[in-house]
Amino acid sequence: MKVNFALLLVASGYVASHAGMQYPQDPVGHEWRRTSLDSRSPCPGLNILANHGYLPRDGRNINKTILSQAATEAYGFPPHFNDGVVDGILKAHLQTTGTNDTFHLGDLSLPASHNVCEFDGSLSRGDTFFGDASHFDIGVWYRTGSRLGLYDLNYDHKHVFHSGGSSNGTAGNGSTANPGPTAYVSVETATLAQAARYREAMAANKDFTVGVVNGSIGTSAFYLYTMWDDAAQAAPKSWVRSFFEEERIPYKYGFPSPGAPKRGDHMRELSQQIYDITMGV
Numbered sequence: 001m002k003v004n005f006a007l008l009l010v011a012s013g014y015v016a017s018h019a020g021m022q023y024p025q026d027p028v029g030h031e032w033r034r035t036s037l038d039s040r041s042p043c044p045g046l047n048i049l050a051n052h053g054y055l056p057r058d059g060r061n062i063n064k065t066i067l068s069q070a071a072t073e074a075y076g077f078p079p080h081f082n083d084g085v086v087d088g089i090l091k092a093h094l095q096t097t098g099t100n101d102t103f104h105l106g107d108l109s110l111p112a113s114h115n116v117c118e119f120d121g122s123l124s125r126g127d128t129f130f131g132d133a134s135h136f137d138i139g140v141w142y143r144t145g146s147r148l149g150l151y152d153l154n155y156d157h158k159h160v161f162h163s164g165g166s167s168n169g170t171a172g173n174g175s176t177a178n179p180g181p182t183a184y185v186s187v188e189t190a191t192l193a194q195a196a197r198y199r200e201a202m203a204a205n206k207d208f209t210v211g212v213v214n215g216s217i218g219t220s221a222f223y224l225y226t227m228w229d230d231a232a233q234a235a236p237k238s239w240v241r242s243f244f245e246e247e248r249i250p251y252k253y254g255f256p257s258p259g260a261p262k263r264g265d266h267m268r269e270l271s272q273q274i275y276d277i278t279m280g281v
C-alpha cells in the first residue's frame with residue numbers, strides 16, 4: 001500500500017499542533033535533535049535517548065552504565081533495567097567499538113544483528129529479507145498505526161489533557177469529559193496489531209524466522225511500558241505516534257521530565273498479558 005504520509009498527518013490533526021520548529025516543552029539540554037551522521041539502531045526506544053541527548057547524541061560508545069542512567073532519567077526505568085540487553089549485545093560481539101564493554105547504536109543495524117537484536121515482523125521496520133530492517137518504514141508502520149487506531153479521525157489527541165489531566169505530565173483521566181478509550185492504545189489493541197503484523201510478515205517473507213514470538217511480544221510490551229500512562233492504564237496514542245514516527249519523547253503531549261519512576265514488574269505483567277492474548281487469537 002502506498003500512502004501519502006504527510007497528508008495523513010495533516011488529516012489526523014497531528015501536524016497542526018506541531019507547526020513551527022519550536023518545541024518549548026523539551027527540557028533544556030535535552031532538546032530533540034539528530035543529524036544524518038548520527039549512529040542509530042532499529043530500536044526507536046534507544047534512538048530516542050540519543051535524539052534527546054540522554055545518550056551521546058552521536059549514538060556512539062554506549063555502555064551499560066550510560067544506558068542505565070539515560071533510561072532512568074528519560075523514561076523512569078528502574079536502574080539497570082536494560083543491563084541484560086547490553087550483555088546480549090556485547091556477548092554476541094555485535095559491537096564495532098574495539099572494546100568489550102561499549103557499542104554504537106548502528107551496530108544493531110548491521111547484518112550480524114539479525115535474529116540477535118533485530119527480528120522479523122517489526123512493527124515499524126521491514127524485514128531483513130526485503131533489504132533495510134533498520135530504518136523506519138512508512139508502509140509497515142502505517143499498517144500498524146492503522147490497526148492501533150492512531151489515525152482515527154474521531155479522537156482529539158489533545159483530549160489527553162482536556163479530561164482531567166494536568167500539564168505536569170499526568171496525562172489524565174480518559175473516562176471523564178470524553179469517552180476516552182479512543183485516545184489510548186490498550187494492551188489488547190496493541191496485541192492484536194502485533195499479531196496481525198506478525199502473521200502478515202510471516203506470509204510475505206519466505207525467510208521469516210519463526211520462534212521469536214516472545215521477541216515480538218517483547219517489542220509491544222516494551223513500547224507500552226515506555227509510553228504507559230498509569231492514570232489511563234494504557235498508552236496515549238499521541239505518545240505512541242511520537243515514539244515511532246518522530247523518535248521523540250512526547251514532552252509536548254505531557255510526558256513527564258524526568259520520567260516518572262516505573263515498576264520493573266510492570267514490564268513482566270504487560271508481557272504476560274500480551275502473551276496470553278496472543279495465544280488466544
Ligand SMILES: *[C@@H]1O[C@H](CO)[C@@H](O)[C@H](O)[C@H]1NC(C)=O
Pocket residue numbers: 063064065066101
Ligand atoms: C561506562 O562509561 C563511563 C564513562 O566513561 C564509566 O564511568 C563507567 O564506569 C562505564 N561503565 C561500564 C560498565 O563499563
Ligand SMILES: *[C@@H]1O[C@H](CO)[C@@H](O)[C@H](O)[C@H]1NC(C)=O
Pocket residue numbers: 098099100
Ligand atoms: C575482549 O575480550 C576478549 C576475550 O574475553 C579478550 O581476548 C580481548 O583482549 C578483549 N578485548 C579488549 C579490547 O579488552
Ligand SMILES: *[C@@H]1O[C@H](CO)[C@@H](O)[C@H](O)[C@H]1NC(C)=O
Pocket residue numbers: 166168169170256
Ligand atoms: C501532577 O499533577 C497531579 C494533579 O494535579 C498531581 O496529583 C501529581 O502529583 C503531579 N505530579 C508531579 C510529578 O508533580
Ligand SMILES: *[C@@H]1O[C@H](CO)[C@@H](O)[C@H](O)[C@H]1NC(C)=O
Pocket residue numbers: 164173175176
Ligand atoms: C476518573 O473518572 C471517573 C469517572 O468519571 C471518576 O470516577 C474518577 O474519580 C476519575 N479519576 C480521577 C483520578 O480523576
Ligand SMILES: *[C@@H]1O[C@H](CO)[C@@H](O)[C@H](O)[C@H]1NC(C)=O
Pocket residue numbers: 214271272275
Ligand atoms: C514466552 O513468554 C511467556 C510469558 O511471559 C512465558 O510463559 C513463556 O515461557 C515464554 N516462552 C519462551 C519460549 O520463552
